[in-house]
Amino acid sequence: MSYILGIDQGGTKTAAAVMDEGGKILGIATRRGAYYPTDGMVSAFTKIKEAVEEVIAQAGITREQIGTAIAGITGIDWQGDEEKVTEELKKILEISDLHAYNDAVIALYCVEEGEGDMVLCAGTGMNAAVRDGEESYFVFGDYIEESMQGGSALARRSIRRVFDAKIGLGPDTKLTELFLQFSGEISVDGLLRRYMMEPGFSGEIRFLVPDILKTAQEGDPVAKVLVEEYAGRMAEYIYVGLERVPRQKKKKTAVLAGSVFKGEENLLTSQVIRQVKVKKENVDVILADCDPVIGACRMGMERKNGKEADNK
Template sequence: MKYMLGLDQGGTKTIAALADPSGRILSAGYAGGSCHSILGMDHSMDRVKEAVADALARAGAEAGEIASVHAGMTGADFPYEYSLLRNALRSATGVADVTVVNDCIIAYRGGTSSPTGAVLCIGTGTNAAILRPGAEPFVYGYHVRDDDSGGESLGSLALRAALDADVGLGPVTQLKPLILAHYGLADADALMEHWVQGKLGSKKHLAPLVFEAAGAGDEAAVRLVRDFGRRNARYVEAGLARFGIRADEAVVILSGSLFKARPAILTEAVADSLTAAHPGLRVAEAAYEPVVGAVLMALDRETGRPYPMQGQPLAASVAALGLFRTTE
């Protein structure tokens, strides 16, 4: 039997899903994340090979049985990168039929089959896209400002809030003791020293602490998340206005790990901002993980029409493999 391979590569993880022509997903394989423009194409493709090999082994299938690859790749931003990634994936998988889109596009398909709408993905980083019938998606990519970009940005903002609180530049916040405990440091002076010396590493690991503090009622943390959500919503608001998309014809899909965080302050802030700017706009979290969106896009092409979001046997296999996005 010939299979379709859905692929999702982000900064944190790479997932490969092997599906048959009926839509049944046989297996999902996992590897670490990568981005070709940051870590190099070889690193990116090595992670792809690991995820694909894992998916094949779990399904008891052979690489030669893969007929097509539909990939959502972080770092697919400029036109030339799509060609580079297609060629690299052909070499890495041995499959000639390869389609590449930005990873936020498969996240959108994991939430809807509507041809008109937008997607906002907030995970390790942030990306957004506007989709219209008969036109290439507009993907924000590097238009997203660093202060708005995902868990890395939210963590950095939390770090700054903790340091500001220590010298009276900001309100007292539980973020300070939480962050000190996270790094095992005694006081804010040590925290500042480690930050200046580049010893703190990635700040994305601080993002869960922001939601922990917010859930405990910390006003500074709540305000930080709400402001962060409103700033991210602007990308979708501006895109819908720029392309003249009416609220009654669009759906906005939210995806990415930060939208899974509880309490759902981020989701609420984004939705409230979007519906205030575009009354009547439908905002929904994606039901499926983005890799399922890649499989759905492959099925759309295979069948010549949108594959039903809850169609069987896809939905049953998604449940069996744990590929529903969960917010618990």
């Protein structure tokens, strides 16, 4: 029996998983995340090697039993990156049938019934990928504006509403108390000073995203409009992404993946789904049903089955 190795490396987490031929996950191992364009390949891919070695041990198999490996790697954004990263990982992991893609691509496979036509991934940042051919993918990457970079951007938009309210550019909002409690400041003046002057604070506020969404869900008018506007722009990325899908079928599938969309009553998720359906009735918008590293394994399974069919 040969096994499938899935790899997912983002800025926050590196994960590796092993799947058997029946689709059962035999183990998952994690390490800290990395971004190889700035951290360097050696540093970033050492974390991958450590996670792979651990998950192989968990699964009780040997490296030689890995038949196919799929890696989703953040930072694969430019022409030639896939080949460069694929070759480097083949050497480091000593696996010949290994293929590396941008980490958004593996999230296309985070749906139980086959693959999605496109995926919108929103966590700390945001990316999207479209399957525009049998083995061809278009990744949005840096085409996505900074003001839409996932939870980080939503948090920055939210704190700006607090500052607008302070100077009279907008109405009062419960977001003010939310940010004051998080920061430990007693005034918006102090909050503004910390936001502008303290290195790292503007990044830390992304952890408030679940509370920002809850504030909107509870009816705060400012937060609610903010989330609706943000969802509308997300929906536009889905519109244009699906236009790139070449397959003609009755319904196309858009997948929502990442921590920003999690939660049973997530207003952002429901708004994105609603706004997509208003414009494109022939689209199913569904939430990812697994972590991206499992999507990498599923992608590997499809590749393995396709190779076996070709060889028959």
